[in-house]
Amino acid sequence: MNFAKIINKSGLKIIILLCAYVHGNHIKIRQTQSQAIDPKNAYRNGHAVDEIKKIKMQELGLQNATNSINDFETTSSLTNHNKTKTYIDLINVTDSYFYGLIRVGNPPQEFRVAFDTGSSKIWIPGNECKSLSCLQHRMFDRNLSNSYVAENSGLQIEYGAGKVEGKIGRDTIQLGPIKLNNTRFLHTEAQDHIFELPQTVFDGVFGLAIDPNKDEKLSPIHNIIDNLSIKQKLFTFELPKGHNSTGKLTFGEINQELYQVNYSKAYGNSTSFTKRSNSTALLDxxxxxxxxxxxxxxxxxxxxxxxxxxxxxxxSAVKYLKPIKIVLDNRVFRLYPKDYILKDKKNHACYSAFMKKSDGPPLILGISFLSKFYSIFDIDKQRVGLAPIESKFKENIN
Known part of the structure; x- marks a missing residue:
């Protein structure tokens, strides 16, 4: 397991290390000092990303959007009725993103949300929203909740290729067995087309970025941790490949048995940022x-x-490609062609998962990378960790 310090700006972006240069098929990433990162949600960046997501949807027969989210029901269950566990099931959509269930209000209204370590706010469509992306998804009706409290303030959240805006309110939010009372969130009144079906199956976004000062009213992660009777103030992601496969978001526990990694030793060997470079990378x-x-x-x-x-x-050229090494804090993490090449079987086309972006941190490691690793976001120690799923061994770079 390799750990690195977490950087944060405005409750956003959990960061690790990065000074990227290319030498053959080798991206090297070194440690860095903390930097301010502008809030971005990178999976919204650029038309190339959107087009490839559309292709992946088409390949799975999801290209014909309707006015109902019910057309995109999955075969896996998201409901966790075991109150002794602190995890939430996540559903993979075309290897592009994962979503899980939350329930808002009293009586509860259910929503699919993307749990996002690259943002710090919760938003769901409001029933006053007339945008097509709202009408295609489940919408929150504040009048049906006995515990809703209006804050009478508005908010706009901008992403790389779209935005949402609406009103801030407070209500009970349940995620799996975790109950968060009087939690702030945004119920939207307008949403851009980027959130329409079929590309966006989830209803809203649940931000998990860490605010080290605990002073951002709309950041829920500290509220989650403070409401749990756990020794380890952390959360982890398991994000397996395969459309409709089930992953996990777990709070307060590390899955040592599944990955057979000596985590105690890993914690003892944790690293911190230095001034050897001036760049950053993001696990998102x-x-x-x-x-x-x-x-x-x-x-x-x-x-x-x-x-x-x-x-x-x-x-036909994919079989000749070599593994790509991404070096984090002098540890090698390999991606093989099956990890970084996206295949459109319907149109017999292949695409690279390495995409250009215009701003933000120099490197953003999304699902194409994270599906290879078990990731740990340690709140107390302000660091993140990665354990390869396929092997417990990691190569050192001198």
């Missing part, structure tokens, strides 16, 4: 792919034979 469960600056991504994709404008590569 709200990002579909791996996003980087234009120079780095263009160099990497060109070396692989990828069209830098469309991100497309000839499928």
């Amino acid at each position: 469960t709200g990002t579909s792919f791996i996003l980087g600056d234009s120079w780095t991504i263009n160099k990497l994709n060109k070396d692989m034979g990828v069209d830098v404008n469309t991100n497309r590569i000839e499928c």
Whole structure:
């Protein structure tokens, strides 16, 4: 397990290390001092990302959007009735994102949300919203909740290719066995088209970014941790590959048995930021792919034979590709072609998961990366950790 310090800005972006350069198929990432990161939700960045997500939806027969979320029901159950567990089941959608269930209000109204380590706020569609993306999803009716309290203040949240806006309120929010009373959230009155079906199956977003000062009213993560009787103030993600597969978001526990990693030793060998570089990277469960600056991504994709404008590569060339090493704090994390090449079986096309972005941290490691690893977000010690799922061994770089 490798740990690194967490950086945060405005309750957003949990960060690790990064000074990226390309040497063959090798992206090296070193430690860094804390920096301010502008709030972005990277899976919204750029048309290339949107187009590839559409292709993946089409491949699975999800291209014909209707006015009802019921057309996208999954075969897996999201409900956790075991009150002794502090986890939430997550459903994989086309290897692009995961969502889980929350319940808001009294009596509870149920919503699908993307649990996002790249943002710090909760928002769900409000029933006063007339945007198509609201009408296609479940909408919160504050008049049906006995515990709702209006704050009479508005908020707009901007993403890379869209925004939502609405009113702030307080109510009871349940996620799995966890009950959060009097919790602030945004119920939207307008949403951009980026949140429409079929690309966006989830109703809203549940931000899990850490606010080290505990002073952001709309950041729920400290409220979650404070409401749990747990020794370890942390949460973990298991994000397996495969459309409709089930992952887990767990609070307060590390799955030592499944991955057979000596976590006590890992904690003892935790690392902190130094001033050896001036860049950062981000572990973001709200990002579909791996996003980087234009120079780095263009160099990497060109070396692989990828069209830098469309991100497309000839499928016949994929078998010749080599593993790509991403080095975090002098530890190697390998991605194989099956991890970083996206296949559109319907159109017999292949695409690189390495995408260009215009701003934000130099490298954003989304689902294409995180599905390979068990990730730990340690709130008390302000650090993150990664354990390879396929192997407990990691290679050191001298």
